[in-house]
Amino acid sequence: MPFATIVVPAYNAAVTLSETLESLMAQTFRDMEIVVVDDGSTDKTAQIAQFYVRRDPRIRVVNQINRGLAGARNSGIAAARGEVIGFCDADDLWRPEKLATHIAHLKASPEVGLSYSGSALIDEDSRLLGHAQRPRLHRVNAAHVFKRNPIGNGSAPVIRRAVLDAIAWRPATETLRDWVFDETFRQSEDIECWLRIALLTDWIIEGVPGLLTEYRVNSTGLSANVSAQLASWERMVAKLRPAAPSFFARHEATARAYQLRYLARRAISSGDGETALDHVTRAFTESRRPLIEEPLRSLTTWAAAHALSRFGDAPINFARTVLRTARA
């Protein structure tokens, strides 16, 4: 039995899957298996996965008709044999020491159930963008998870199976296997799961230093789903509120403000000044806490949203170009 399983949900990932798998095969921690879940891909994902199965006996493939990211992860968890389970989406990369680092962390800290790290952001061509997610690593409680999601993205955490077992359930409509991620969510499925771990189990969530994941961001099509993303975030809140009403009474407004600020930043990235301004205004109407807790980030978001809506995206693009040139 391998000690660790890495679940790779893959949907039409023919372009990126090979790079992802090679980054996983190169992990310095060797006692592991890789479960690729081909989530009903219509491109060459299946063939590429099979190609790697022949190259490395530690790789297995699970095929299913499309169920979405959460459904693919759940199938991967059901097929996993490891005591700890990591996730790496089929367009992200793991740096070679990632699995070893998390496993050392989990072995040294028996109370820690979910170990995560920061991520470096890469573009479509796997070039480092120079940006990173550098989350808070220690003394993380449910409020931190709710407000700032330090775990960051779906390719960051490595989780004990016991944690996933503790939050798993079998919906009445499901006949095959348990759900860990909620498959009714098409967005916010990560944070919904992490927050359930934080609220409904007594496992500690903790980070390790370093940017051990390379997380791919696409520049296209960001703004269009800002409102859909907010809607699914609200649905998550409505779903989890009964589990801990007093927690939500205390933190919901602030968390919503952070969420709105995050969506404003995404709107800024895609040059949608109107959406950005709308969201940043709503954010600080909802709660002033982000201004107190993270003044710099809050004020730059506010200023950028105003600048973008007033002057268009030329100044921001100019600033970006300058920054990129300066870095290069």
Added chain:
Amino acid sequence: MSALPHVLHLVDDATPGGVTRVLAHIQSCPLMAKAGRHSVRVISRTGQLPKCDADMIVSHLSLNWRRMPALIGFRARHATTPLIHVEHSYTAMFTAINVRSKLRFFTMLRTAYALFDTVVAVSDAQAKWLTERRLVSSQSLRVIAPVVDLAGFRALPAPQGTPKVIGAIGRLHRQKGFDVLIKAFRALPNPDLALHIHGTGPDEDALKALAGDDPRIRFFGHAQRSEDVMETVDIVAMPSRWEAFGLVALEARAAGRPLICAPSDGLSMSAGPNARYVKGLGATAWSAALLDMVQQVSPLSETDRVSACESEFAASWQDLIDRHTSPAGETGTVLVQAA
């Protein structure tokens, strides 16, 4: 044969709840009287703990950092007296929902439990948690499920016909999850169903507001005799967010009432294998499960009505008392010293 050992029970929560009722049972049960002379002392939640003269002291106290100095002093002044702690409150789900700094909380528990010769868990789930979190070493851990006098519940006839009255019994506190139950119940279309809520507590107003003008939901306050309450309900619902054991579940089984509950902590033990478990506290899932339950023609009721639990409880305590109070040479004390 010398006189029976004097077992002193310390408690700091004298409100009419589970702990008080279990202690009343310990003092009144004839089987328990065979194991020792039991007395109960109610002490303050703060300040020093008294010097006690007994052959064995059982703490039913609530542990916290503030209590720690007093607890250490108490251990020092009773260095040769066996000290037992019964953990009535803390569980995995309690920690998940209520504790902000989990590591600090675990350190507190580990430190406090280390002062006792034996720690008694009230359910298998709690014991599993205490072991997995390395809060108590497995050799100083025991599981003794609490019990009260169930004769009055066993005497009740099992409910007949289609179930009509869903009972929610317990403190009106978010722990019990009655808010979820009220929401789930309000979504049921059946006009002839009723939800009867028995108990008082800090959330009474909020729960009444949640019940709104639904005439099927009634609040009854706290009843003197639990048997009388149990007699009036057909189904018992326990959507608890955390529950170290859940005596109401045991009483419902003794009374032959079907149970629907959350699988929180000790409830999976006290509610038994025949209970209907609803995972997660979603009102929709609870509505569906309630509907399914009231539509069952013959509610499955426990045939044995947990007949053995009082004797098992007494036997477990007898064993624990013997182990700690019988003369050295054949007891566990020696093993511990040798180790």
